[in-house]
Amino acid sequence: MIESEAESERTKLKREISELRAALNRKEQCLRDLETLISAARAEDHPEENAIGAPGRAVHTKLTNDDIARYSRQLILPEFGVKGQLKLKNSSVLIVGLGGLGCPAAQYLAAAGCGRLGLIDYDEVERSNFHRQILHSEDRYGLSKAESARIALLELNPHCEIRCHSRLLYSQNAMHIIRNYDVVLDCSDNVPTRYLLNDACVMLRKPLVSGSALKMDGQLTVYSYGNGPCYRCIYPVPPPPEAVTNCGDGGVLGAITGTIGAMQALEAIKVIVGLGDVLAGRLLIFDGITTVFRNIRIRNKRPNCHVCSTQPLISELIDYEMFCGMHATDKDHPLQLLTSDERLTVEDYRDELQAKPHLLIDVRPPAEFEICKLPEAVNVPLAEILDDSYLERFAKQLEDKDLSIVLLCRRGNDSQIAVQHVRNRFPMHSVRDLIGGLHAWTNNVDSNFPIY
Numbered sequence: 001m002i003e004s005e006a007e008s009e010r011t012k013l014k015r016e017i018s019e020l021r022a023a024l025n026r027k028e029q030c031l032r033d034l035e036t037l038i039s040a041a042r043a044e045d046h047p048e049e050n051a052i053g054a055p056g057r058a059v060h061t062k063l064t065n066d067d068i069a070r071y072s073r074q075l076i077l078p079e080f081g082v083k084g085q086l087k088l089k090n091s092s093v094l095i096v097g098l099g100g101l102g103c104p105a106a107q108y109l110a111a112a113g114c115g116r117l118g119l120i121d122y123d124e125v126e127r128s129n130f131h132r133q134i135l136h137s138e139d140r141y142g143l144s145k146a147e148s149a150r151i152a153l154l155e156l157n158p159h160c161e162i163r164c165h166s167r168l169l170y171s172q173n174a175m176h177i178i179r180n181y182d183v184v185l186d187c188s189d190n191v192p193t194r195y196l197l198n199d200a201c202v203m204l205r206k207p208l209v210s211g212s213a214l215k216m217d218g219q220l221t222v223y224s225y226g227n228g229p230c231y232r233c234i235y236p237v238p239p240p241p242e243a244v245t246n247c248g249d250g251g252v253l254g255a256i257t258g259t260i261g262a263m264q265a266l267e268a269i270k271v272i273v274g275l276g277d278v279l280a281g282r283l284l285i286f287d288g289i290t291t292v293f294r295n296i297r298i299r300n301k302r303p304n305c306h307v308c309s310t311q312p313l314i315s316e317l318i319d320y321e322m323f324c325g326m327h328a329t330d331k332d333h334p335l336q337l338l339t340s341d342e343r344l345t346v347e348d349y350r351d352e353l354q355a356k357p358h359l360l361i362d363v364r365p366p367a368e369f370e371i372c373k374l375p376e377a378v379n380v381p382l383a384e385i386l387d388d389s390y391l392e393r394f395a396k397q398l399e400d401k402d403l404s405i406v407l408l409c410r411r412g413n414d415s416q417i418a419v420q421h422v423r424n425r426f427p428m429h430s431v432r433d434l435i436g437g438l439h440a441w442t443n444n445v446d447s448n449f450p451i452y
């Protein structure tokens, strides 16, 4: 009886919470509608202005002499001209991720005279960034990426107002930040952030210029613009985590991210100025190996899309890491597949095993093994471990039941998967992996060992 009363009280509270959320969403919608009306009214009163422009901001109606000198090469373009320049000067763009895509995008937008840029990145400048993240430099190593980019952009164009958001974008802060910008650039490299940005941009009616680059390929499209689809219309459910590779694991050439990032700036300028044919409802695919650009039509808006349809199921931001089953950062997220007796610290390996007979198998891809390796390691990539093609190669050694097998990789994740497989094949052997992989080796044993 008491339990049933408590249950009914919980149900009542849940209903109240859901009604309050619905009321809040309606108010948010009213606010968006009012902001749109104010922008539209201002555009009517001042035809020289674009409807794009943050409400309440001072509006530039003239170009200065410096503007004319600085932007002269684009001012003389008939399709751009003074009107285009003024629209750009009154506009604001949020760049999410100041990495390989965000750096060139921010550089071209600041240089072209975008009035206000918001830069959001939780990360700090590292040496592995420099080959493609061209706003950062050696003297700003360790600085927040947003702040490093701000310094570089102001050197390029001191008239551009720059706001730094040195933090992770997540459900609780996304609406508050995005609301203050006209256009959003998705220069991130993870799936949860793509869904988060998509949903927030649909809810706030902001065009989302989405770029991606991996290995030798790039892609570009514009979501939430005109009658074009949103990201969820194309990908209603996230991919399985094991199917996703980021640049930290898969690699990328800097000129690929540079190409796509520069084109993200171009699409943002077209949206702001109202120029040409914006890449909405189409996907640009760039194959850097063959230098071929393809433009394919993507599906129309999905009538039952959970976020952009007329009856959306999702009307407030959710927990995107949970939804995708992935993290929104590319920081090391150690797997925990093995028990502690199936693992070995790098110090224990050095002290107890390194000098004795054993088989040290490095399971990284050959290209990574070529970068750096422990002297006693043999390379058997994880794929070969999983399909057992290594068995013949080590048949003789593996006959010795006393031979310890140690598996090693870059960070200590793949090596755990390898241990699970090898252990099943050789239950009589001691099969362990090195906790933290080569990163731990550099950090705890040999600081001269290269890290990548």
Ligand SMILES: [Zn+2]
Pocket: 229, 230, 231, 232, 233, 234, 301, 302, 305, 306, 307, 308, 309
């Ligand atoms: Zn949609």
